Amino acid sequence: MTPPQPDGEAGPVIETVALSMVYPGDVTALDGLTVRFAPGVTGLIGANGAGKSTLIKILLGLLEPTRGAATVLGLDCVKDGMRIRQLVGYMPEHDCLPPDVAASEFVTHMGRMSGLPAAPARERAAEALRHVGLYEERYRLIGTYSTGMKQRVKLAQALVGDPRVLLLDEPTNGLDPAGRNAMLELIEKIGEEFGISMVVASHLLGEIERICDHLVAIEAGRLLRADTMSSFTKASQTLVVEVEDGLAKLERELARRGLRPRAYQRSLLVPIGGDDTYDAVRDSVADLGLPLSRLERRRHQVEELFRDDSADLTLEAADAG
């Protein structure tokens, strides 16, 4: 058993310092990005064109950044690209599978390309396909697969070389809701049970919320926010009150009692002043005889990342200082 690396456990899996990428034609994809990715599953979130794919390419050592530096597992992305690619599995966003090859054969070949000798490549390909739930169908031509199955093959080929880190670019792309859930469960399983650190790039906030330990949000090549998932969704000083009927009546009643309720979708948000806030809400509902369906402290939604008015969400952005 090899001893754990000195900073293997606590140190960041990925780190970038003032990373900038300007493409020819003055297109800025990354603009001074400084961020750390801790071990575990990290969501890399941003709209299309925010710089997610560019960051992944730099991390793989395929693009040389204009300025700044990036490391993966402590290895420099510019100098040690080859070594990094030995330790990292990559699942691209777009289609990348030949239709006229059996999945087992394709994943075996990709295992060979990851540096596995012939026999282990075959074994691990079968295993990777089993892990993604394609064991029975592995001898079928990829062209006959559904979109969801193809996504699983893409994941299997990233997994076959036994990576320490997985970079997944929009893994739920093109999937229907059921396929999306299945893929997310799979990613969660790989992260938790296989102990592989992952970066999951996505533009869909709701998905990231479910499966990530950490979150890194970028916009226009700049860091928007980086923190643990729990701190994003920690309980806030706001009560959510939902009644089946008579929302407006309740709002007036709460205002009369000196609270500041705010209608939000089909519920009321009430700032918590103290324990008496709960009592006031309870009494108001009881007095009006309304059917109460929900009363709880609100958790932050990741959507609020992009809202300026979420005052109590001022989280510290990771500053590599």
Place this chain on the structure above:
Amino acid sequence: MPADTTATAAGVIHDLGYRRYDGPRLGRAQIVRALAWHSFRSAFGFGRGAKAKVIPVIAFVAMLLPAVVNAASMAQGNGQVIGYDTYQPLLRDLVMTIFVAVQAPELVSRDLRSRVLPLYFARPMKTSDYPLAKYIAFTAACLVMIEIPLLLLYLGTIVNVHGGAAVWAQTREFIPGLLVGLMWAVVLAAIGLFLASLTGRRAFATGMVAIFFLATYTLAEILLQVENHGLRQQAAQAAQSAGPGPFHIVPPPVPMAEKISGLFSPFTLFDGVRMWLSGHGTGQSDNVLYPGSFGAVYAVVLVVLLAACLAGLFARYRKAARLS
């Protein structure tokens, strides 16, 4: 492998069915070799369905035929009918054109079409290793197509000749033939792969490669005729303007025009360089006449063509790595 799997982590992983790989890992050179071998096999349709094997097998059998005919002919007491240097020129031009046009796209266009390249680039090799492996593989495939028939020709001949001296004489002719085949393979593979790498559409790639070889060959032939025609006209005009005088000396530039025409097609270049290196022509079976010292120009043009195709091929994948 250095791994940060602690004892407990490894235990947990084992229980849940995921096994880490801590066996040996291949280095970059071995990965390139694995890719080259995989590509070499696919050049003959191995690892593909039966349909993929049709063209390469037919092409290979067609290339073997002259050697078989030669062996049969010699067994009946006839002389050697096929030479090692040009083999069967028209057949070889045609079959190799078809083989390169159909199989070069198999090696490179398929990967472009299915956009699988980013997966290769994300693996522990350099961007240039991919075209390198493909080039090694396809050169080897072209060598098989050209040299195996030559080997069969050689074997079929030496079993029908008697005495060590005769076998030695055959061997001395056989070896330059192999080297000519090497020249063919190295250049054809570069041209075929470069052109095929420009498009992910197989049919386009095949068409492009086939048209390149056929068009350049036709161009060389047409130029030859135009030059000849033009020169004949000049000569006729000169003769006319001079009046029906006594004998006029018509300059004899026809051979030079023919030599220049031979620069426009890979196949005529091969022949020109071969004759230049061997120092003699081999008569009517050649595409071009013996170029003499002009053969050096053939060699330079051929090397430039090879270098340009290889540079283009590698540049193609540098660009692909940035954009994919």
